[in-house]
Amino acid sequence: MVMVRLYQIIVLAASLLLLILGLSYGSASVALRAYDSWVNYESPFVGILSSINPVSVSGEPVAKHVVFILLDGLSTSVLEDLVRSDASIGKLVSLGALYVNGLANMPSYSVPARASILSGTPPEVNGVSSNDYKGLLRIDSLPVIAKSYGYKILCSGDSSFEMLFSQVIDECASVSEGAGHGALSLAYGLKLLERYERAGYKVFMWIGVADIDLIGHKAGGLSIEYNESARNILYLLLDFISGLEEKGLLRDTLLVILNDHGFKRMGHHGGPEPEVRRVFLTLIGPGVRPGVYNVSFTHNDVAPTISMLMGWRIPSSSIGRVIGEGLSIPSSRLEAYTRASMEQEKRVVRAMSELVGLKLDEDYSDLVATLASSGRNFRLTQVTVGFLVLLVALLLTLRVAMSKNLLGELLTIALLVLVYELVFRLYYKLTGGPASLSDIYSFEGFTNKIMLTTLVSSIAVGLILGLLELTPYKRGFSRSLIVALSTILLVILLSIGYATPFYVNYGATVRFPFPEWGGALLFFLSLMKASFTGFIGLPVLIVSTLALIIVNRILESQFKLRQL
Numbered sequence: 001m002v003m004v005r006l007y008q009i010i011v012l013a014a015s016l017l018l019l020i021l022g023l024s025y026g027s028a029s030v031a032l033r034a035y036d037s038w039v040n041y042e043s044p045f046v047g048i049l050s051s052i053n054p055v056s057v058s059g060e061p062v063a064k065h066v067v068f069i070l071l072d073g074l075s076t077s078v079l080e081d082l083v084r085s086d087a088s089i090g091k092l093v094s095l096g097a098l099y100v101n102g103l104a105n106m107p108s109y110s111v112p113a114r115a116s117i118l119s120g121t122p123p124e125v126n127g128v129s130s131n132d133y134k135g136l137l138r139i140d141s142l143p144v145i146a147k148s149y150g151y152k153i154l155c156s157g158d159s160s161f162e163m164l165f166s167q168v169i170d171e172c173a174s175v176s177e178g179a180g181h182g183a184l185s186l187a188y189g190l191k192l193l194e195r196y197e198r199a200g201y202k203v204f205m206w207i208g209v210a211d212i213d214l215i216g217h218k219a220g221g222l223s224i225e226y227n228e229s230a231r232n233i234l235y236l237l238l239d240f241i242s243g244l245e246e247k248g249l250l251r252d253t254l255l256v257i258l259n260d261h262g263f264k265r266m267g268h269h270g271g272p273e274p275e276v277r278r279v280f281l282t283l284i285g286p287g288v289r290p291g292v293y294n295v296s297f298t299h300n301d302v303a304p305t306i307s308m309l310m311g312w313r314i315p316s317s318s319i320g321r322v323i324g325e326g327l328s329i330p331s332s333r334l335e336a337y338t339r340a341s342m343e344q345e346k347r348v349v350r351a352m353s354e355l356v357g358l359k360l361d362e363d364y365s366d367l368v369a370t371l372a373s374s375g376r377n378f379r380l381t382q383v384t385v386g387f388l389v390l391l392v393a394l395l396l397t398l399r400v401a402m403s404k405n406l407l408g409e410l411l412t413i414a415l416l417v418l419v420y421e422l423v424f425r426l427y428y429k430l431t432g433g434p435a436s437l438s439d440i441y442s443f444e445g446f447t448n449k450i451m452l453t454t455l456v457s458s459i460a461v462g463l464i465l466g467l468l469e470l471t472p473y474k475r476g477f478s479r480s481l482i483v484a485l486s487t488i489l490l491v492i493l494l495s496i497g498y499a500t501p502f503y504v505n506y507g508a509t510v511r512f513p514f515p516e517w518g519g520a521l522l523f524f525l526s527l528m529k530a531s532f533t534g535f536i537g538l539p540v541l542i543v544s545t546l547a548l549i550i551v552n553r554i555l556e557s558q559f560k561l562r563q564l
Contacts, residue, residue: 016485017538019390023492024534030508031527034520035443037509043127044512048351049139049317055347057340059311059333062287063254065193065203066146066310068117069186069240070158071233072110073213073269075221075262076100076280078230089234095241096255096284097326098292104261104277104299106517107270107437110213111160113260113279113299118142118164120303120318124514125352128164137164140315142303144168146204149312154192157185158208182209182233186240194247209233221263221275241284254309255284258302264438271438272517283309287328295325304344308337319345319364368513372506379504387500390493409483412468416461416487417494424457424529434525437517450528451536458537461487462544466551480545488538495530499523 080100082089092098104113105122107130115121115128119141123129126139143153147168155161157175173188175181189207196203212229219225237257244250258281261269269276281302287309300320307314308322309329314337322337349367353360360367433449434440465484502523506515 020534024531027527028531039130039132041129052316054313054316055340055343061311064252066254067205068256069207073216074259076278099281102279102297104279108261116299117302120315120320139317151204152201154205156189156207161206177210182211216263220267222265257282271436293326304341417490420457420461423460428453451532454532458540462541466545466548492530495526498526
């Protein structure tokens, strides 16, 4: 009978172990596949977008040259404070139109922002979904359009722009990121513009200024260092504008000054926080009425607006609308480009809808809403059946292994699971575990944080289970092993359960339309927690328990020896 019982325990333990390892491996595979589908996102619409005909619209350019200056990472609220508190910086408002109520696309990273600004399309359409993107922007854009109109395409200090548009760039001054980046980028940009102007060319230029972003990541968005870096860069910007004026270039140049994102208080960006996503736009030059304008806009609206001012066609893949406030242009032109931007959006939506088998002729948001929940009912059925099968199997195996005191063992397991969850949540929060895309420093740092938190939680549960062996409630190694395996399995199932609402509503990989990023982060966190719990937590838990069981056996032996 003892041998039969031992055989049952071995078979049960082996079954639970295989199930744990299988779920752990599956969780890691799904999580890593989801991450890969984001950083290597392939927009399904890139091919069809290239076949869309641009709306016919044109006009006389307000300026000979157009110069974009991206102040990477300058929070809009910080800019507003400096405009109000510093008279020199306040001159920016008198020089041009300042728009302070803009919204960056999600995720709010630097490279996706550049792609959206210059194409009029969000990341889920243009395919540039993260800062890990490599290669050309494969849809229509302002640099491509400017090239077709005979402009020389120049850049200074922005390797991302250089990467995205290398096929049309005529010359680029590369500047390594570090101290003095903004000063060098602006100085080289001014020299390039002056040289090409003397040669008689029309110029489209992009200048990247990285100083504020570098400080923001290190010191945070509300630090003294961040504010002083912003102040210094804005002084350099005013010097750049003065240089344009001294060389007689300002009257022939449209300046487009903007940011890609803001910063959280403690640094970093990428998430949905208002201080991160709020962006600004400043237009200086011909065709602009100075002032501060609170009109709402997005990064997608910049491209059609610049097309209107320069008299170009709108990018054929654009879903943006023109910004009309603060501009000194004929109303007929504004009306023509407003209609053209709306028609261009309809053409884009129509082409995208046909590709996925729909017939929509409305705005972009309708397409997003229609496709957002596709496959939800199937995924709900799939998840429900899977969990029911696993729970029934677990209860049956526990019934076989612990027929004498099933209720007591279930309560013990429930207590250990509760301890694990509480320790995990507390330690993760106390050590600054990411709760938003804006909290993630690196992929490796994020996964290491999950792994360490899992390790601490497993040690805590292992110590409790092991300490029970020093009390009258001891079980012995075989039954403690079953309790440990069952606890780990339930923690894994619970972690997978946290991920299921996102899976049911969206799916396991990043697709069009993009997910709600808070849910996506919880999905990845929960699945990696499940994986680390099986591969790291289980050995730690077993070793901790076994160590205390051995200690208990030694103490019992010594006690018996003293009795003798």
